[in-house]
Amino acid sequence: MKREDLTEKLLDIKREKGWTWKHIQDEIGGISPILITAACMGQMKLPKAQAAKAAELFGLSQAEERMLNEAPYRGSIPQMPPTDPLIYRFYELVMVYG
Numbered sequence: 001m002k003r004e005d006l007t008e009k010l011l012d013i014k015r016e017k018g019w020t021w022k023h024i025q026d027e028i029g030g031i032s033p034i035l036i037t038a039a040c041m042g043q044m045k046l047p048k049a050q051a052a053k054a055a056e057l058f059g060l061s062q063a064e065e066r067m068l069n070e071a072p073y074r075g076s077i078p079q080m081p082p083t084d085p086l087i088y089r090f091y092e093l094v095m096v097y098g
Helices: 004-015 020-028 035-039 049-060 062-068 085-097
Strands: none
Touching: 004 035, 004 049, 004 062, 020 035, 020 049, 035 049, 049 062
């Protein structure tokens, strides 16, 4: 499984259960709500404690739980413009002011 597949799985579960980001953030807790959402979207990593809570909440396997705790390679998404904020701003700088 790739990290993008896990992101899609989390979003599918979120939709199926009718959960809001606030609900997910409250259940996982322990860090910034923004970081929890970003981790679920594949843009950040969760600390081990929060990855374990997320795995329990979403019913994930141990491998998927470990994947939530790995730093994502955000430049791997082949879309333009890039979605990583830092890379996007660099892209914008070159394309707009280049």
